[in-house]
Amino acid sequence: MRSNRRVFLKKTAITSGIGLLISETAHAKWLAELFSTSSVETSFNHSFETKTISLSDKINLKIPTIAENGAVVPLTVSCSLENVEQIYIFVEKNPVPLVAIFNLSPDIDAFVSARVKMAKTSQVTVIVKAESRLYKTQKLVKVTIGGCGG
Amino acid sequence: MSTIKIRTKRLEGKTQIRTLISHPMEHGRNKDEATGKLILAHYIQELIVKHNDKIIVSSQLGTGISKNPYFAFMLKGGEKGDIISVSWKDNLGKSDSQTREIE
Numbered sequence: 001m002r003s004n005r006r007v008f009l010k011k012t013a014i015t016s017g018i019g020l021l022i023s024e025t026a027h028a029k030w031l032a033e034l035f036s037t038s039s040v041e042t043s044f045n046h047s048f049e050t051k052t053i054s055l056s057d058k059i060n061l062k063i064p065t066i067a068e069n070g071a072v073v074p075l076t077v078s079c080s081l082e083n084v085e086q087i088y089i090f091v092e093k094n095p096v097p098l099v100a101i102f103n104l105s106p107d108i109d110a111f112v113s114a115r116v117k118m119a120k121t122s123q124v125t126v127i128v129k130a131e132s133r134l135y136k137t138q139k140l141v142k143v144t145i146g147g148c149g150g
Numbered sequence: 151m152s153t154i155k156i157r158t159k160r161l162e163g164k165t166q167i168r169t170l171i172s173h174p175m176e177h178g179r180n181k182d183e184a185t186g187k188l189i190l191a192h193y194i195q196e197l198i199v200k201h202n203d204k205i206i207v208s209s210q211l212g213t214g215i216s217k218n219p220y221f222a223f224m225l226k227g228g229e230k231g232d233i234i235s236v237s238w239k240d241n242l243g244k245s246d247s248q249t250r251e252i253e
Contacts, residue, residue: 030195035212072216091214095179099214105206109164113222117177117214 040090040097040125047088047098048134053127056081056135061126063139070118070143077112077126084110086129093122118143154236154248158228165228165252167199169236170220177213194219196239201225202232228252 034046044051062076077087083106089099099116110128118124118141125138153173159166171194178191191213199207207223225234230252237247 030210034210035195074220076222089214094214096177096212096214098212100209100211102207102209105204107201107204107226108206109224109226111222111224113168113220115216115220117175117216 034098034101035096037095038097040092043090043097047101048127050134053134053136056128056137059126059128059135059137061124061137061139063124063141065140066142066144067118068144070120072115073118073141073143074113074115075124077110077128079110079128079130081110081128081130081135084128084130085132087112088127088129089114089116090125090127091116091118091122092125094119152248153246154238156234156236156248156250158234158250158252160228160230160252163227165225165232166222167225167234168220168222169199170218171197171236171238171246172218173238173240175213175215175217175219192240192242194238194240197221198237199223200233200235200237201228203235 034043058080060078063073067073075089077089084104087102087104087110090097091099094117100114102112104110121140121142123138124141125136127134127136153171155170157168173194174192175194176189176192178188180189181187182189193213194211194215197207197209197211198205206225232252233249234252235247235249237245239245
């Protein structure tokens, strides 16, 4: 009886150890807590250690100021900063504010185009990490409901 | 048929990479009109773009990306015949990948 219990404990220890290893590698790729339903402040806190991120005019966010269809809002981020490592896109009023994180290699320009969903009129914030420093820019996008073309 | 379309265009010293993926990108809060039940969340979480087997973009995506996602990137350099590959993985464990030569 007693030996059985030992064996059982050993086995569970081993399997849970493996489980941890696997989940850790998976977490490095896609973190559920970053993409959880939360306020934009919580989302920022999950994503970045620092709270003060300076506005930079070196990031260019191209997005319509009025979006007639919130389901498809095209945006383009380009940036004249050197050594851009990451680009974060947040739509502040969305249930899940973080939309995407792009990790860019040095072989690629600091340029990303994508299409995002917007639940309602909101600030769209882009945060760029370059040489371990953070920069941001934001724009207010008005989402019209009813398709009158406001 | 692959869910991924890739288009490349060589510009001055650069290569524009555009990709269009057909995927529902459901965020799990929409209701099925016929049954009134919630539609299960189903969205792409990871997107990887490679240039000749070297990762140039790896991205983590959330539900805020539109249905049938479109992305564009700009590669420094890029020669005719180089291989661009795009792959994705979603929250239900499905995945797909596609390659294309730069023209």
